[in-house]
Amino acid sequence: MEGVDHLAFERNKTQFDVEEMKIVWAGSRHALEVSDKMARLVASDPVFRKDDRPVLGRKELFKNTMKKAVYAWKRIIELRLTEEEAAMLRTFVDQPAFTDLHWGMFIPAIKGQGTEEQQQKWLPLAQRMQIIGCYAQTELGHGSNVQGLETTATFDPKTDEFVIHSPTLTSSKWWPGGLGKVSTHAVVYARLITDGQDHGVHGFIVQLRSLDDHLPLPGITVGDIGMKFGNGAYNSMDNGVLRFDHVRIPRNQMLMRVSQVTREGKYAQSSVPRQLVYGTMVYVRQTIVRDASSALARAVCIATRYSAVRRQFGSKKGGLETQVLDYKTQQARLFPLLASAYAFRFVGEWLKWLYMDVMQRLQANDFSTLPEAHACTAGLKSLTTSITADGIEECRKLCGGHGYLCSSGLPELFAVYIPTCTYEGDNIVLQLQVARHLIKTISKLGSGKKPVGTTSYIGRVEQLMLYHSDVQKAEDWLQPNAVLGAFEARAAKKLVACAKNLSKFTNPEQGFQELAADLVETAVAHCQLIVVSKFIEKLQQDIPGKGVKHQLQLLCSIYALSLLHKHSGDFLSTGCITPKQGSLANDLLRSLYSQVRPNAIGLVDAFNYTDHYLGSVLGRYDGDVYPKLYEEAWKDPLNDSVVPDGFQEYIRPMLKQQLRNARL
């Protein structure tokens, strides 16, 4: 960050304390310090260079990924990094790798589903990286429907072993990250069969490759499933295919915390509640929500900085042209995404608290809040990842033509992000689960069961059915209660309408299928309410720093009112607001955009991203875009020679009208 700061004139306009905002964004001063230290560590180390990623072939890219992952591990040990620091360091390396699944899925699966004994045996090996594990659930034929998996694990009482087998082509494991080329072990999900009886899907630890020569063990066929979206992107990951031909593993490699098979082949449940498994899901999904805010923030940071650099039209008498960030259409597309990044940050923070709350209750055998917490994390995972995926592409478009270059960083960011909408639960399937929970909640109201947590507003449904906003002038929409009331009433009224329509079906399941699209809309309305209300709750806290809270209030209003505008059909048709009130909200939005405008650069600086992590010429901190774009261009392999390879064979004969002689 030496040299001239081309965005200094923007930074001088900032009306709040950016350093304090950095702390708010990071979550705490400590978190900021850790992330700052790790980001700089990675940025300053040439091994972690990533600007050449888009031109690497698959093999080179994969070799480079192994190097980075192993080198990162080496540094983690050398520097004796804490778990928190190590995780941060891996984040900033910013290249999907087998280690993501090893730490993020394999180890948690053993922790969550393994017995004490199993944990004692496997965790030290995994935590020292003497083995590398992945998470092999999805098959060619089954992803969303886990209960339909076909791989079998048949107990053989003669040898005290399970026989793992892939009976059909569609039972091939397909997608697990880290499986294709690297993992030595996997947690494999398979139908447990004892004595001819199918007990459904269970997890098993299976060794896949020799720890000496890395060759697949007998009976195992394993490989990579091929290229995925984007240049570098997720192609640094060896998502794999795996088939078993009667592979035998000892009985004690079934993960037996919740259910067991005895030496005699008897299947039994342990006293440990099944629900514990949901705890892991809540955990994983809250990290996804946090990552959504980070990814969206990256895209927004790039688009905002570039929009301040980019000038187009509006020059008066040969003067400077207008910064595209000053165009209201640009603001109306960009600032709601900026607000969403902050909104997702805070709802993510709250989910972290929710996870701890759930775990404490589970330990005390209190399962009462679990269904609500589960629905809530499922819905928020779906909502935040969908908006983030679309938002990254919108940010790319906001950068005009130059956004289409890999050097803008946005194509890679998009390509690597989008599968998040599919894995850990397809986003539509998840919203259908939320809808089921909401319908259940409202249908139980009669029996006196009080809705808890994020569904508690449903307890006030009768009152909310009567709701009509009392907003009279644009500024009234700045009141948190005006916003909250409208969002609660909209969600409640949509839910009641769905419940009513459902009640017309004699077969409720058939009704649910028929009305599924409406139900998903209702679930989304519910999730938006959660995000809005957690943002408002955050603002009730004491937030230090000059102007910091005020900026967040602006963003909170932008988040809520841009949603109200986008979904005005919902708010109007349910009678929550009048057309006049909708139009007042829209007027207010415009003025909020103007208020945020001078602070836009400050608000993205607060994410504290290094240029290395952003990986974008357009998003450079110093705004020195054009010379660097120009410089980057020449690095393309095509520019290695002035006359391209192929000219003599193809182009020249054509120009010379001698195509018959061309080697074609």
Added chain:
Amino acid sequence: MEGVDHLAFERNKTQFDVEEMKIVWAGSRHALEVSDKMARLVASDPVFRKDDRPVLGRKELFKNTMKKAVYAWKRIIELRLTEEEAAMLRTFVDQPAFTDLHWGMFIPAIKGQGTEEQQQKWLPLAQRMQIIGCYAQTELGHGSNVQGLETTATFDPKTDEFVIHSPTLTSSKWWPGGLGKVSTHAVVYARLITDGQDHGVHGFIVQLRSLDDHLPLPGITVGDIGMKFGNGAYNSMDNGVLRFDHVRIPRNQMLMRVSQVTREGKYAQSSVPRQLVYGTMVYVRQTIVRDASSALARAVCIATRYSAVRRQFGSKKGGLETQVLDYKTQQARLFPLLASAYAFRFVGEWLKWLYMDVMQRLQANDFSTLPEAHACTAGLKSLTTSITADGIEECRKLCGGHGYLCSSGLPELFAVYIPTCTYEGDNIVLQLQVARHLIKTISKLGSGKKPVGTTSYIGRVEQLMLYHSDVQKAEDWLQPNAVLGAFEARAAKKLVACAKNLSKFTNPEQGFQELAADLVETAVAHCQLIVVSKFIEKLQQDIPGKGVKHQLQLLCSIYALSLLHKHSGDFLSTGCITPKQGSLANDLLRSLYSQVRPNAIGLVDAFNYTDHYLGSVLGRYDGDVYPKLYEEAWKDPLNDSVVPDGFQEYIRPMLKQQLRNARL
């Protein structure tokens, strides 16, 4: 298409004549025959193989593209293909190449802006491919604002030459396709300067490279601008950078049809009307609308076929699971896109007529419809490309995890398509132009100027302001007039509201800037009305074939009502419909989905795409998805060896806890 047809059971359900629908889709029996012949020609020729594209490095890909382009040209000559056939053949080769710009921009620019003499000199060379041309307008610093280009062309009366020069870094030409490595010539846009006076931007034919050794001529710096979005995608194109250091060209290489520079250096306008230039724009944009329907149709075809193959959940007693195409959420996401593909087809067809109409009028010096035609094509280019870009990604998501594999064809389709939202006019900038035209149109009503063509409904604005839909039951929404009335009234009422708000500003331009986001929404509403009304007009024609017209009626209703649902805020807030009427439309939509469902496969078969062109394992005609997915996987370079390159250096030392010895 040998072997078992796994979708035969679907095809048997079809209730209409697919062969007749193919003709409707293609536009005529002749068009179908040509496209069918060309598609098969390409598909059967191994040179045009494209399944290996995602794993090719940049240089290999580029060499392969030159080969294909030149080979295609050879075949075009050998087979004496007509212009129509040649264009079709290039379409089905399906790999962006320098030839796209040569035929699509360079030649049309000379035709449109060159004098008779210039055309006689340059066109034969270009049409025989003795020279290769590109279209060099955009610069590093200016894209949308063409008037802001910085390259200069200064007339030197001493030598009767223009001196082409790049005075700044930002004046470097940047983006032109075909420029980076292949083109020998370019139409270069530069500020014309005579005798110290700046006459604004004009076009010049400039030779860039030697026709012998292909080296750049003195004073010219040229190269490729680097990797773009996606693996193969647009990386087969050499989008280029170009700088001029006082490069001299003869005076007669300025394109002089509309304005000239004389031997003495006098600048003069010819008698040819400037407006002719807009004709070319209308032409290019109508082809973009047609291409939008084709691209969207490809994605929809893949997602529809795969959704019929894919089964997930809902198995009863071990029977088959539910096809995901039967889920209402899947239908609600997919069928509006299917309907949009057809809608865009028909509006594209109409635009072709519009273009011919405009050209005839221009020839007769009738410029009266030009502004309307220009606004209309700009708006439709924007609308159809935006929906198509988002629609392709939605189709990818509809395929779950497998859609993320390159072998699904969808990542490449997306990556190659999206720049269409940016080039030939940024989609937001275009809608702002439409909005300006609409505001102008309504403001001139008072002076008795009658709106023409697609804006003629604005002439009925007073009547439309009083409009309230009279729909009483769901089926009423099947009436074309019910739909048309609501869409006209919504567009008109939004326009009036904008005009009213604008009138509150003393400075109209400031008002336009402030209200830009609302104005864009109004322009979009106007464009949607055009598409809806052209679809309805199409259905007033005689359409032969069993059930064909009925299916199109279903799709037309789906197109209109899904928009009505999506934008219900507009329709409600303007009082065009009541919440009850909105809810009836929604009920009808569900039943329309059920009616289209058995015909879904037939409706995508009617696109008549070959498996080669689709380039998707998921979208295969025969539905034999799983074995082919499995087969494709093993072709990845990573599977060349069982143990990956890098294992010995990095992974093994880590597993063996000997990181200190690792080469890191």
